[in-house]
Amino acid sequence: MDKVTVEICCGTACYLLGAARLMELEANLPEELKGKVEFEAKACLGMCNDDRLGG
Numbered sequence: 076m077d078k079v080t081v082e083i084c085c086g087t088a089c090y091l092l093g094a095a096r097l098m099e100l101e102a103n104l105p106e107e108l109k110g111k112v113e114f115e116a117k118a119c120l121g122m123c124n125d126d127r128l129g130g
């Protein structure tokens with residue numbers, strides 16, 4: 076299995092919705108996933124301005 080990268084938006088809108096807490100998932104991964112998933116904090120990914128997503 077290739078390593079999976081999860082990008083987590085930490086822009087203002089997502090931060091206010093609690094996105095930064097998703098970074099805590101890395102410390103709580105099941106043993107079988109440790110080293111196979113990495114989390115990266117990103118600036119605004121533009122989703123908050125997407126009308127299809129309620130932005």
Ligand code: FES
Binds near residue numbers: 118
């Ligand atoms: S702040 Fe997260 S997508 Fe814009």
